[in-house]
Amino acid sequence: MVDAATGPLFLRRERLWPVVLASAAAHAAILAWGALHRPPPIVDLEQKPIVAKLVRLGEKRPEAFLPRKEEAPPPAAPATVPIPGPAAKPPTPAARSAPAPTRPDPLASAMNRIRREQALSAPPRYGDPSGSPEGEASDAEEGDRYLALATQALKANYRLPSTLSEKDRMFLKATVVLSIEPDGHISGFRFEQRSGNAAFDDALERAVRQTRLPPPPPEMRERYRSVGLGVHFHM
Amino acid sequence: MPRLLVTLLLLVPAASLAQQRQYIDVGSPDFHPLPVAIAPFQSDPDARLASSEASLTLGDDLVLSGIFEVVDPKSFLADPGEGLTAPSIRFARWADVGAEGLVKAQVKKAGTLVSGELHLFEVRAAKEVLFRVYKGARSPRVLAHQMADDVVQYYTREPGVFRTRIAAIRKVRGTRELVLFAVDGKDPEVVDREPGIAVLPVWRPDGSEILFTSYRSGRPELWALELASRRVRPVLDQGELSTGGTFSPDGKRIAFTSSEDGNSDIWVANADGTNARRLTRDPATDTSPTWSPDGRRIAFVSNRSGNPHIYVMNADGSNQRRLTFQGNYNQTPRWSPRGDLIAFTARDERKVFDVFTVSPETGKIGRVTQDQGLTNEEPSWAPNGRLLVFTSDRNGLPQLVVSTPTGDRQKVVTGDAAELCTPAWGPLPQ
Numbered sequence: 001m002v003d004a005a006t007g008p009l010f011l012r013r014e015r016l017w018p019v020v021l022a023s024a025a026a027h028a029a030i031l032a033w034g035a036l037h038r039p040p041p042i043v044d045l046e047q048k049p050i051v052a053k054l055v056r057l058g059e060k061r062p063e064a065f066l067p068r069k070e071e072a073p074p075p076a077a078p079a080t081v082p083i084p085g086p087a088a089k090p091p092t093p094a095a096r097s098a099p100a101p102t103r104p105d106p107l108a109s110a111m112n113r114i115r116r117e118q119a120l121s122a123p124p125r126y127g128d129p130s131g132s133p134e135g136e137a138s139d140a141e142e143g144d145r146y147l148a149l150a151t152q153a154l155k156a157n158y159r160l161p162s163t164l165s166e167k168d169r170m171f172l173k174a175t176v177v178l179s180i181e182p183d184g185h186i187s188g189f190r191f192e193q194r195s196g197n198a199a200f201d202d203a204l205e206r207a208v209r210q211t212r213l214p215p216p217p218p219e220m221r222e223r224y225r226s227v228g229l230g231v232h233f234h235m
Numbered sequence: 236m237p238r239l240l241v242t243l244l245l246l247v248p249a250a251s252l253a254q255q256r257q258y259i260d261v262g263s264p265d266f267h268p269l270p271v272a273i274a275p276f277q278s279d280p281d282a283r284l285a286s287s288e289a290s291l292t293l294g295d296d297l298v299l300s301g302i303f304e305v306v307d308p309k310s311f312l313a314d315p316g317e318g319l320t321a322p323s324i325r326f327a328r329w330a331d332v333g334a335e336g337l338v339k340a341q342v343k344k345a346g347t348l349v350s351g352e353l354h355l356f357e358v359r360a361a362k363e364v365l366f367r368v369y370k371g372a373r374s375p376r377v378l379a380h381q382m383a384d385d386v387v388q389y390y391t392r393e394p395g396v397f398r399t400r401i402a403a404i405r406k407v408r409g410t411r412e413l414v415l416f417a418v419d420g421k422d423p424e425v426v427d428r429e430p431g432i433a434v435l436p437v438w439r440p441d442g443s444e445i446l447f448t449s450y451r452s453g454r455p456e457l458w459a460l461e462l463a464s465r466r467v468r469p470v471l472d473q474g475e476l477s478t479g480g481t482f483s484p485d486g487k488r489i490a491f492t493s494s495e496d497g498n499s500d501i502w503v504a505n506a507d508g509t510n511a512r513r514l515t516r517d518p519a520t521d522t523s524p525t526w527s528p529d530g531r532r533i534a535f536v537s538n539r540s541g542n543p544h545i546y547v548m549n550a551d552g553s554n555q556r557r558l559t560f561q562g563n564y565n566q567t568p569r570w571s572p573r574g575d576l577i578a579f580t581a582r583d584e585r586k587v588f589d590v591f592t593v594s595p596e597t598g599k600i601g602r603v604t605q606d607q608g609l610t611n612e613e614p615s616w617a618p619n620g621r622l623l624v625f626t627s628d629r630n631g632l633p634q635l636v637v638s639t640p641t642g643d644r645q646k647v648v649t650g651d652a653a654e655l656c657t658p659a660w661g662p663l664p665q
Contacts, residue, residue, distance in 0.1 A: 064560070064562075064563070065561060066562040066581055066583045066584070066602070067561070067600055067601070067602050068583075069642075147259050151260070151261055154259075155264075158264040158265065159264060159265045159266070160265070160266050161302075162266040162267065162301060162303070163302050163303070164391075165392050165393060166620070166621075177256070223257075227255055227256045229259065230256050231259055232258055232260045233261050233262075233264075234261075235263075235264065
């Protein structure tokens with residue numbers, strides 16, 4: 001009989017110890033190297049940011065339909081020229097209107113009423129079947145979230161005077177570089193390329209000064225502070 | 236050599252940083268009206284009323300232009316010590332109330348005529364940028380329209396339109412009146428009374444005549460009204476009917492709709508009605524021609540695809556192509572004097588008629604009116620292409636509305652007791 005303490009298996013275990021130690025050391029070295037050595041994040045500088053929007057949940061608007069504005073229209077201004085004649089008296093329950101010279105066609109009246117009711121009912125809101133109930137746009141694409149937010153914030157303040165001539169509007173463009181602090185504050189900006197039109201450049205300055213950005217993602221904070229974020233303003 | 240080396244070493248990281256910078260695109264700006272303050276006009280005691288009317292009219296014009304907003308006079312107290320020259324003006328106070336432009340003026344009366352002077356200042360630059368003297372204006376309103384045109388011209392380098400007129404047909408029981416309105420809807424002037432139906436007035440480009448479709452002889456024909464003499468003369472009675480005539484931009488030709496054997500097509504003739512020739516030969520209905528501003532193309536309506544849509548062709552009838560593919564009832568196209576847009580009326584999916592624009596190059600459609608009454612129709616462009624006029628029933632009877640092409644600023648300018656239809660914005664004064 002072979003003693004278990006001195007058997008071949010025990011002997012084999014003893015011989016394995018150096019191998020196990022070497023393996024553990026190699027693993028530790030690899031882990032340490034992995035922990036200490038962090039390569040910089042790879043940023044594709046050729047990639048153009050895409051504005052991200054929340055798509056409204058809903059049925060797709062048929063392509064054959066005419067476009068609808070997303071915003072409510074301005075309220076109609078009252079007529080500036082009053083209709084001549086005496087001021088209308090407030091109606092009284094007993095008052096009866098004067099008979100019309102001709103009797104209106106009842107069918108036409110009914111059709112007109114239906115048409116008016118249909119037209120004045122709330123318009124359908126179109127979106128995307130996979131959209132969000134909080135969505136505000138009828139279509140959208142995915143993209144870089146921070147850059148989309150920055151674009152959105154700048155665009156909210158990108159207001160130009162209507163007096164800019166149509167000819168100028170066709171060609172005006174300028175590039176501004178923003179220095180962004182880790183908390184999102186724009187600590188400075190400079191024109192990399194001016195438009196040459198004072199009214200346009202002044203408006204860009206105002207837009208940048210009024211803009212509040214969210215804090216950049218951690219991996220981009222140093223870059224946006226030291227290198228800056230370029231903004232191409234165009235029509 | 237060492238200096239060069241150091242410079243290069245300094246430049247390398249800078250170039251590398253610039254390369255690593257990310258860029259975003261910000262486009263499609265919002266255009267906001269330029270805030271302008273109008274100081275109380277100076278005047279002699281006998282010109283107070285005229286001065287006040289001129290000031291109000293100028294303010295209304297600037298707002299109607301769509302490119303200015305007038306600072307509320309209640310928001311500032313005019314300093315009586317301020318004069319009409321820059322050194323006497325405390326610009327900081329005007330900047331505090333948000334004004335970027337400041338208008339000062341003086342009005343005088345000489346008999347029935349009104350004269351005056353205009354001073355325009357840029358508040359941030361604290362300097363006078365425009366000075367004009369006016370003599371012999373027929374009324375304070377005429378004086379104010381001249382001032383408004385000059386202010387618009389200064390800021391946009393394009394002519395203002397406040398001395399132009401808008402022609403429209405007024406439907407009066409049994410007759411039709413051809414009426415000229417000021418751009419702000421005031422001063423209506425009846426220039427012709429038609430015994431029967433009359434529609435679709437258009438201006439000769441020099442402003443001397445108005446061409447319109449009249450049923451004087453029992454069927455639609457083209458007639459012209461000479462504005463100086465108020466004389467009406469027949470121009471064209473081609474085929475079974477002739478309607479919707481419109482002058483080419485040089486005033487030498489007329490494009491119109493004519494019907495032969497029950498088929499309506501687009502025709503063109505000399506301005507005197509001679510040498511009529513057919514441009515389209517489609518069995519479908521072709522109608523409502525409108526010229527491009529260079530006179531080389533014509534847009535029109537055709538139902539050859541089943542429903543009325545806007546089409547474009549060369550002025551000789553060649554290269555006909557469909558422009559609109561949205562909607563199912565697009566009509567009354569009017570080509571912008573700038574050439575970049577065609578305004579038209581369309582019925583949307585809710586059976587409501589609204590005004591739209593379409594780019595003749597890309598076919599992209601923009602919406603001008605929405606949820607503003609049941610019928611907004613028959614757009615016509617201001618001669619500078621910055622404004623549209625159309626009719627709308629949003630307040631009841633169809634009235635004239637002046638709007639920017641985007642529809643972001645609209646104003647019902649008339650409150651006429653009768654229905655108005657088919658407006659046509661006249662040319663700039665010659």
